[in-house]
Amino acid sequence: MTVLSLVSTALADAWALVAPVECAGCGAHDRALCSVCVAGLQSRLMHATLEVDGSSVPLVAALPYAGVARQSLLALKHEGRTELARPLAPVLLAAVTAVWHGSGAYALVPVPGSRAAAAQRGFGPVALIARRAGLAVTHALRPMAAGPAQKALRLEQRLATGSRRWRASPRVAGRRVVLVDDVVTSGATLRAATRALRAAGAEVAGCAAMAATMRRWGDSSIHWKFFADHDESHDDNERGED
Numbered sequence: 001m002t003v004l005s006l007v008s009t010a011l012a013d014a015w016a017l018v019a020p021v022e023c024a025g026c027g028a029h030d031r032a033l034c035s036v037c038v039a040g041l042q043s044r045l046m047h048a049t050l051e052v053d054g055s056s057v058p059l060v061a062a063l064p065y066a067g068v069a070r071q072s073l074l075a076l077k078h079e080g081r082t083e084l085a086r087p088l089a090p091v092l093l094a095a096v097t098a099v100w101h102g103s104g105a106y107a108l109v110p111v112p113g114s115r116a117a118a119a120q121r122g123f124g125p126v127a128l129i130a131r132r133a134g135l136a137v138t139h140a141l142r143p144m145a146a147g148p149a150q151k152a153l154r155l156e157q158r159l160a161t162g163s164r165r166w167r168a169s170p171r172v173a174g175r176r177v178v179l180v181d182d183v184v185t186s187g188a189t190l191r192a193a194t195r196a197l198r199a200a201g202a203e204v205a206g207c208a209a210m211a212a213t214m215r216r217w218g219d220s221s222i223h224w225k226f227f228a229d230h231d232e233s234h235d236d237n238e239r240g241e242d
C-alpha cells in the first residue's frame with residue numbers, strides 16, 4: 001500500500017460522506033450499502049478441502065458469491081467504491097476467524113491481484129478490506145511479470161506451473177500462514193498461491209475466502225459444505241472428479 005493509494009482511499013471515503021451515493025446492492029439513494037442490503041452480507045460459513053499437490057488445506061468461505069456480496073465486491077473492485085470495504089469487513093473477518101482459530105498461523109497473507117490490476121486501482125481489495133476489519137496482513141506474495149518464456153507457454157502449461165505466478169518472500173520460510181482472498185471459484189488461484197508459499201518454505205495452514213461460487217463442474221470443483229447443515233447430503237451427486 002503506497003502513500004498515494006492510502007490518500008486516494010481516504011479521499012474516496014470522505015467523498016462518500018458528502019456525495020449522493022447509490023446503494024451498491026439495490027441502487028437506492030442511500031449510503032454505500034443500505035441497511036436492507038447490509039443484512040444480505042450476513043455470513044453463512046462453509047468449509048471445504050483444497051487439495052494441493054497431494055496434501056489437503058482447510059478452506060473456509062463466509063458466504064456464496066451471489067446477490068449483495070457479489071455486487072459489493074464487483075463495485076469495490078471495478079468501480080473503485082472503496083467505501084464498501086467497511087460493510088464487507090465483517091465478511092472477511094468471519095472467514096479468517098474460522099480458519100485462524102487453532103491453526104497456529106503467525107501471518108495472514110492476502111492473495112494479490114495482477115500487477116496491472118493493482119497499478120490501475122491503486123489498492124489491493126483484499127488488503128483494504130482486511131485493514132478495515134482491523135487485521136494486520138503480511139504482503140508475502142508478489143506478482144511476477146510474465147517473461148517471454150512464460151508468455152510462450154500454453155494455458156495448460158501455465159496452470160501446471162502456477163507457482164510462477166507469484167514469488168513468495170523468504171521471510172515466511174519455516175512459518176505457518178493463512179491465505180486470504182476475496183472470491184474462490186475453482187481454487188486454482190489459491191492452489192497457485194499455496195505452491196508459491198511452499199516453494200519459499202512456508203506452510204499454508206488454511207485458506208479464507210470472503211465468498212465462493214457454488215456451482216462448478218469438472219475436475220476443479222470444490223466440495224462445499226455449510227457449517228450449519230452437516231446432516232444434509234445434497235451435494236454428493238454434484239461432486240467433481242476430485
Ligand SMILES: [Zn+2]
Nearest residue numbers: 023026034037
Ligand atoms: Zn440496498
